[in-house]
Amino acid sequence: MTVDLLKLKDLLLSVEKPSRYTGGEYGADAKEDAPFYFCMAFPDLYEVGMSNLGTKIVAESFRRRGYCADFCFTPYKDFGEGIRKLGVPLYSLALRKPLGEFDMVGFSLQYELCYTNMLYMLDLAGIPLRREERQGGKYPLIVVGGPCAVNPEPIADFVDIVFIGDGESIDADVADIYLECGGATDEFYRRISALDGVYVPALTQVKYTDDGRICGFEGITRVKRAIVDDLDGAPFPPTQPVPNLESVFDRSIIEVMRGCYRGCRFCQAGFIYRPVRQRSVETLTRQACSLIASTGYEEVSLNSLSTGDYTKLRELIKSLKQNLPSDVTLALPSLRVDSFDGEFAQDARRISLTFAPEAGTQRLRDVINKDITEDEIINAAKSAFDMGYSAVKLYFMTGLPTETEEDLKGIRRICDLIKGAYNASPRKKALRISVSVSTFVPKPFTPFQWEKQISHEELTAHHEALKKLLFIKGVSLSLSHFETSVLEAVLARGDRRLSAVIESAYKKGCVFDGWIADFKVEAWKQAFEECGISPDEYTRERGEDEILPWDFIDIGVTKDFYLKERRAAYAADVSGSCLKKCNACGLMKRCPAARGEI
Amino acid sequence: MICFKYTRTDGAEYLSHLDLMRHIMRTLRRAGIELEKSEGYHAHPRLFLNSPPPLGIPSVAEYGTAATAFGGDFMSLFNEFSPSGIKCLAAKYSQNNPNYANSITSCRYEAEGIDRFDPNLILGLEHIGITDLRGRLVDIRPRICAIEWQGSVLTFTLGAGENNLRADLFCTYLADKFGGRAERILKTDSFGEGVF
Numbered sequence: 001m002t003v004d005l006l007k008l009k010d011l012l013l014s015v016e017k018p019s020r021y022t023g024g025e026y027g028a029d030a031k032e033d034a035p036f037y038f039c040m041a042f043p044d045l046y047e048v049g050m051s052n053l054g055t056k057i058v059a060e061s062f063r064r065r066g067y068c069a070d071f072c073f074t075p076y077k078d079f080g081e082g083i084r085k086l087g088v089p090l091y092s093l094a095l096r097k098p099l100g101e102f103d104m105v106g107f108s109l110q111y112e113l114c115y116t117n118m119l120y121m122l123d124l125a126g127i128p129l130r131r132e133e134r135q136g137g138k139y140p141l142i143v144v145g146g147p148c149a150v151n152p153e154p155i156a157d158f159v160d161i162v163f164i165g166d167g168e169s170i171d172a173d174v175a176d177i178y179l180e181c182g183g184a185t186d187e188f189y190r191r192i193s194a195l196d197g198v199y200v201p202a203l204t205q206v207k208y209t210d211d212g213r214i215c216g217f218e219g220i221t222r223v224k225r226a227i228v229d230d231l232d233g234a235p236f237p238p239t240q241p242v243p244n245l246e247s248v249f250d251r252s253i254i255e256v257m258r259g260c261y262r263g264c265r266f267c268q269a270g271f272i273y274r275p276v277r278q279r280s281v282e283t284l285t286r287q288a289c290s291l292i293a294s295t296g297y298e299e300v301s302l303n304s305l306s307t308g309d310y311t312k313l314r315e316l317i318k319s320l321k322q323n324l325p326s327d328v329t330l331a332l333p334s335l336r337v338d339s340f341d342g343e344f345a346q347d348a349r350r351i352s353l354t355f356a357p358e359a360g361t362q363r364l365r366d367v368i369n370k371d372i373t374e375d376e377i378i379n380a381a382k383s384a385f386d387m388g389y390s391a392v393k394l395y396f397m398t399g400l401p402t403e404t405e406e407d408l409k410g411i412r413r414i415c416d417l418i419k420g421a422y423n424a425s426p427r428k429k430a431l432r433i434s435v436s437v438s439t440f441v442p443k444p445f446t447p448f449q450w451e452k453q454i455s456h457e458e459l460t461a462h463h464e465a466l467k468k469l470l471f472i473k474g475v476s477l478s479l480s481h482f483e484t485s486v487l488e489a490v491l492a493r494g495d496r497r498l499s500a501v502i503e504s505a506y507k508k509g510c511v512f513d514g515w516i517a518d519f520k521v522e523a524w525k526q527a528f529e530e531c532g533i534s535p536d537e538y539t540r541e542r543g544e545d546e547i548l549p550w551d552f553i554d555i556g557v558t559k560d561f562y563l564k565e566r567r568a569a570y571a572a573d574v575s576g577s578c579l580k581k582c583n584a585c586g587l588m589k590r591c592p593a594a595r596g597e598i
Numbered sequence: 599m600i601c602f603k604y605t606r607t608d609g610a611e612y613l614s615h616l617d618l619m620r621h622i623m624r625t626l627r628r629a630g631i632e633l634e635k636s637e638g639y640h641a642h643p644r645l646f647l648n649s650p651p652p653l654g655i656p657s658v659a660e661y662g663t664a665a666t667a668f669g670g671d672f673m674s675l676f677n678e679f680s681p682s683g684i685k686c687l688a689a690k691y692s693q694n695n696p697n698y699a700n701s702i703t704s705c706r707y708e709a710e711g712i713d714r715f716d717p718n719l720i721l722g723l724e725h726i727g728i729t730d731l732r733g734r735l736v737d738i739r740p741r742i743c744a745i746e747w748q749g750s751v752l753t754f755t756l757g758a759g760e761n762n763l764r765a766d767l768f769c770t771y772l773a774d775k776f777g778g779r780a781e782r783i784l785k786t787d788s789f790g791e792g793v794f
Contacts, residue, residue: 012612013654022609026681245617296624
């Protein structure tokens, strides 16, 4: 069945940005006649999802095997409720095929506040939300992947399969086995659960003590993350669909490396994507040229967690400039202050530069292992100003372990020093500093996974202090929303009992929780109350001997390493970059840097 | 300069004018057809399109001009690299920019679903007052050029440019007056200097 746009005409004319829902994107290649139909679903708006590279890589891994890989995004409520009224199921974009007719629907979970969007998409597609309601082979396999999948327990009741780790290595293998087994049979689940990177929630049971703490796991009690060793040989799309409307990052994207050498102790991505694997200059040049030729974009973004740490960055930029059309610009969105180099930033649009000191004092930066000094921050700012930048964005966090009033004052000090650096030379424009302070969320698979989340009272006090400290000319302050940070912490650190809360919140109208205007705090509170679950249970400090909900997942980094790093944090000891010395995180055998190959 | 006639169908009728411009520019980049740039401080590619039809009305009679020194088979290359709903139907070289946004003075449409009526009941009127989308009372009669039935399909020609009348508003007026509902409106032709 194909959804006819003509039937949706009145609806399309009544909604915001109708071209989100029409399909027809150039380069969106979905096979109409394929042995296996996969729909890559992104639980956020079209403009956000279209900017995501990971989903395109996963889709490519299906296409390479001759399977259909289509796309679908969360419709905003105007369109979602419209198709519900018309009785039209949610459909994919390239084939305009209802999601329920695919063999597999895969959700890419980029952040915890999109969980209700996943339920919204299933609901609009007419697919029962809970796994137990989807028996009988009538519905597609519902699978998830992405960074949030490292603790999939809060959504375990909704999904059939969780892909943990590098999706391009394993997702399409599961499709092969599905076809070999003739569907989602017991044999299928038995075979796939033996693969690295595949977690089948139905095959693992969680045991609780009388006071509600986890006391063990039964069934399959160890799931290893899938890791691609050779990124050069891994699937990468030679082209990318060009969105119908301007997306958040409307440009070609290449991934220069995966993982980060730095090991900032708050950063989940820095641990769950270890070890660092780089693509070669030749591969990246070929990929960039192919994308520019096939999309028509005028900009290539060199993405990674810390592009300045790519060991051959100078060589790469030279190669790209030699091989790409001369009017194509390069964007380097993730430069650390200590890797900021005027030469690298030359190509970027000189509007505003973003630095992330994360903490206001050297002591606290040492606690979180953010291995940069005040001098490096100021020198990077000076270089930027000398190149013509007149606006700086600074990212900080509050609620970090061991944080004191002095650390908040340190944020003011950094602003003053940057202003001083700017005003040291005559400039044409006035300096603008945007300070963004987010709330620290202790995430699984980090040395801070045991920490408590800051309380509302403490955070309010911090916010008030920051408002007073940063009430200065030329500085704007943006503070994160407490309730969404708490919910993020609860869902990130949660267990299976939260599935009931998420479902209840969804049924009370919670969708697009990551969008402040749509966030319904009262509905979430009611959902927790009705399920008899306190969010405090999930934001409290965890004992080091406690079994954590995600303990059965083996990311590759050892628990001993996290504990060692936690101790180092409290001693304000910096571990430093993996490029300087190996800290023995547990992935040494698979790490090119540990083997001395980088 | 290359003047080209193109479609806006298969979902492309829901693109905003700016997004459409972006798509055509990217199509030309993919095809290797280099556009000349303006000479201002913020140089931009010189691509000119006719005034867009209302959102949601497909068209097989859109016109544009690309300032380029390209001398090859424009239509084939364009169609090889364009999205499915934006296809070139004809192209020709021109010394000057016809400025289709101004030169197109009327457009023909077809629609289905409106109950049959005698076109003279409209064409015989001196004035037809309707309330436009901004709530103003306007006389649309001077902007109605022709109405004709071709079997069950109604074809009508409306003013464009300075005398523009939206086809969807006109169909709503007809449906209110004679019954039925315009299910499929398609822009089939544009008229004016330089069209081909």
